[in-house]
Amino acid sequence: MISRRDMLKTGAAAAAALSAPRLAFAQEAPFAPKPGPWRDFAVTTRLDLTASGKAQAWIPLPSVREEEWIKTGKNDWKTNATLAEVVRDPKYGAELLHVAFKEGEVAPYVEVRSSFALRDRAEDLAAKGIVPALGDADRKLYLEATELMPTDGIVKETAEKAAAGKTSDIDKARAIYEWVVANTFRDAKTRGCGTGDVASMLRTGNLGGKCADLNALYVALVRSAGIPARDIYGLRVAPSKFGYKSLGAGSEVVTKAQHCRAEVWLDGYGWVATDPADVRKVVLEEPPGNNTVDNPKVVAARQVLFGAWEGNWLGYNVAHDVVLPGSKHKVGFLMYPQAEVAGALLDCLDPDTFKYSIKSAEITA
């Protein structure tokens, strides 16, 4: 486990680096996502259940409608289920395919193919534009607490510390981003993408985790500062074209490539891309690994990932506390396929008990 002392050491290393020459990264393509050509993709998710009782399953579908960076396409599926229907979560608009199998089905399966297009995002934060105001309903939705993201108590106190002295929303949001980057760490032992129990993280001081922890912490802190923010739960679908091995899919098999990002609403800019968790991923995983914060790739990621991200990642939805239709179960977020057999939810993080695969393909005409 990385300790606070280690984090402080990396901070000291950044100061020491002031006198060190930095040449290597300058020779590579700069990490500079910017809106350009659209790229078409298809993701195929297949579940094979071993049923000993009535089975049903839920597969997230791309349902983020933000035409600046994602265009959703068709969803097609094949299955031996007796029910297969697209369901839309009424609160957040998250869409999923719900399938239910007849009792006694020997080999329940479903295969879903979703097509979509992506491109990079980059906001010119030096130039405020004319953007329609966020509607009252959305403002309320993206400021509210969720089951795992309280916005009062220790969360609010932490946000006030992190953004002390800042007056504008953009300065507060950036200060909180920097606080999360500086004070958290990616914990390789965290299963899946983490859970995102923000209050527990802050109360115990255990600020390690993965994207669902670190970006949820960012979103909760920003919301508690009165600025709308949201997590987007999704999947890496292609390698990074900027040479970041840690920030892209390693192959066409993306079964374990789930990743969530975050957005903050800034008047005059709209929804602005952020991803403090990926800065910590670069610190831990970008070869050779365990990089210090003055590593040029870390510095570049840290500068870019408040305001931009690369279009090699599919955003499924922004939903929290999703009740699975036809089930008594609820999930904190819908990023993995879910299934239950005989009323018991399977462990979406355990491939031994819940067999599924996800493949991604770029569609080039």
Added chain:
Amino acid sequence: MGLAPLLALALLCAAVPGAADPLKPDSLKPVSLKPWTSDQIPPLALDRLDGPPVDLATLRGQPVVVHFFATWCAPCIEEMASLDAFAASAGAPVVLAVNVGEVEARLRTFFRTRPVAFPILLDRDRATMKAWKVEGLPASFVLDRELRPALKTEEPLDWTSPAVTNALAALSPQAASPVQPMRDKGETPR
């Protein structure tokens, strides 16, 4: 790349509020239980992992530890071994470990390799956690023989430490006396 970004980064690291706070323990800190006062104990009646439901109200006559945890919570995992040793020791209170919001299949996998001597209760919808006003994990509450509030902590403990032993001994002479604790050996997956 020029020095300006690095300078800004270094200054930012130095200026981050709270950066020097002792927020994260490297391991279990030498903390202990604190007095807990409450007008009334919230109800606690939950399904049990691979066992019959448990109702706290039926345990009157024995001191009880109600411990809230999750398997994703690193401090909870660090604490689990000492809590298990504590629960297995002679005269220990009944320990009820309440898992918050996790899938049963995940719990079975977890406890298959980390068997414990106490029952795992399932707070599937987090309602019990909320009723007990638990704001972060882990959290533990100690109730006396009459199921009155006695001690609590919102930090991971070394349950075998003298500090904890002394706190429980000071609670009441009965608290440390031999009782017939609720055991789950052979029932909870080990």
